[in-house]
Amino acid sequence: MDFVGSHILSVDQFARADIEHIFRVADDMQPYADRDRVTRVLQGAILSNMFFEPSTRTRISFGSAFNMLGGEVRETTEVAASSLTKGESLYDTARVLSGYSDVIVMRHPEAGSVAEFAKASRVPVINAGDGPNEHPSQALLDLYTIRKEMESRGRAIDDLRIALVGDLRYGRAVHSLCKLLALFEHVHYKLVSPPELSLPADIVDSLKAAGHDVREHHELETGIDHVDILYVTRTQEERFPDQDEADRYRGLFRVNQAIYTKNCEPNTVIMHPLPRDSRAQAQELDDDLIENPNLAIFRQTDNGVLIRMALFALVLDVADQVHNHAQPVTWYTAKRFR
Numbered sequence: 001m002d003f004v005g006s007h008i009l010s011v012d013q014f015a016r017a018d019i020e021h022i023f024r025v026a027d028d029m030q031p032y033a034d035r036d037r038v039t040r041v042l043q044g045a046i047l048s049n050m051f052f053e054p055s056t057r058t059r060i061s062f063g064s065a066f067n068m069l070g071g072e073v074r075e076t077t078e079v080a081a082s083s084l085t086k087g088e089s090l091y092d093t094a095r096v097l098s099g100y101s102d103v104i105v106m107r108h109p110e111a112g113s114v115a116e117f118a119k120a121s122r123v124p125v126i127n128a129g130d131g132p133n134e135h136p137s138q139a140l141l142d143l144y145t146i147r148k149e150m151e152s153r154g155r156a157i158d159d160l161r162i163a164l165v166g167d168l169r170y171g172r173a174v175h176s177l178c179k180l181l182a183l184f185e186h187v188h189y190k191l192v193s194p195p196e197l198s199l200p201a202d203i204v205d206s207l208k209a210a211g212h213d214v215r216e217h218h219e220l221e222t223g224i225d226h227v228d229i230l231y232v233t234r235t236q237e238e239r240f241p242d243q244d245e246a247d248r249y250r251g252l253f254r255v256n257q258a259i260y261t262k263n264c265e266p267n268t269v270i271m272h273p274l275p276r277d278s279r280a281q282a283q284e285l286d287d288d289l290i291e292n293p294n295l296a297i298f299r300q301t302d303n304g305v306l307i308r309m310a311l312f313a314l315v316l317d318v319a320d321q322v323h324n325h326a327q328p329v330t331w332y333t334a335k336r337f338r
């Protein structure tokens with residue numbers, strides 16, 4: 001695809017070559033994210049970071065990624081603080097904001113809303129999550145992490161065996177990741193959820209149609225054996241029709257060190273898009289895994305900055321110029337990535 005000036009709304013836009021292109025640019029961003037160097041390639045550019053749903057890492061990492069390329073960030077973090085509460089349409093909001101910015105990142109609780117917003121925008125729009133639908137930048141950073149973890153084991157993404165555990169119905173991160181993985185060869189998916197929270201049938205059908213091995217499991221123990229990646233997700237309580245229904249699924253599937261040792265292969269990589277639900281009744285990913293070297297959750301969040309820098313660099317057509325605007329870092333950097 002031609003990235004320049006494009007909206008990034010769904011992983012359906014990407015072919016395998018596009019993903020490899022994004023990953024090459026992300027690799028180039030490492031010295032800037034590591035604070036070995038700074039670049040001013042987006043000096044003067046403005047990002048509007050519009051989050052109409054809760055977010056910590058996605059919002060901050062998009063903002064930091066833009067800052068690390070030298071650009072400025074403007075933010076709205078609540079629907080309540082925006083004119084959407086005064087009945088303003090997405091169309092009008094998009095027309096207005098695109099006059100103030102060079103690129104817009106948007107998260108919104110309704111499926112399809114970011115695409116609708118993008119239609120009226122005069123600048124590129126990146127979907128940071130539209131309700132239960134999609135979360136393309138999360139899927140890219142997850143896949144980038146999978147690639148790095150597998151490479152460190154002498155493997156590639158092709159022939160990957162992955163278990164996706166938890167709320168596969170409302171989890172937009174798994175929707176996007178499943179679709180993105182389907183671009184690779186011979187992926188073995190184990191879909192582990194209560195029957196009511198299964199992956200939507202249209203996504204299951206598309207994975208099977210692409211020739212992948214897809215199996216559904218309703219028991220944790222049998223679902224997580226014989227896999228390379230164990231991808232755990234939170235129950236998306238905010239998307240359930242009522243709290244009683246959400247309560248029914250809390251804590252149903254919990255992965256801890258004992259369950260991992262008993263059921264998983266020794267080198268299985270553990271991932272989670274975060275936030276994990278650390279309340280006593282939930283704990284889908286137990287804190288006792290923190291010393292496990294296969295726990296990749298904070299490598300995922302670090303990789304998120306690289307992927308988001310790459311998306312901005314490609315969409316705003318500066319990927320080849322980043323190093324021309326580089327300087328050494330002058331302040332104390334804690335060498336936090338070593």
Ligand code: NCD
Nearest residue numbers: 058135172173234273274275
């Ligand atoms: C995910 C999301 O918002 O969809 N979080 C994130 O962006 N890292 C997953 C979640 O909220 O459970």
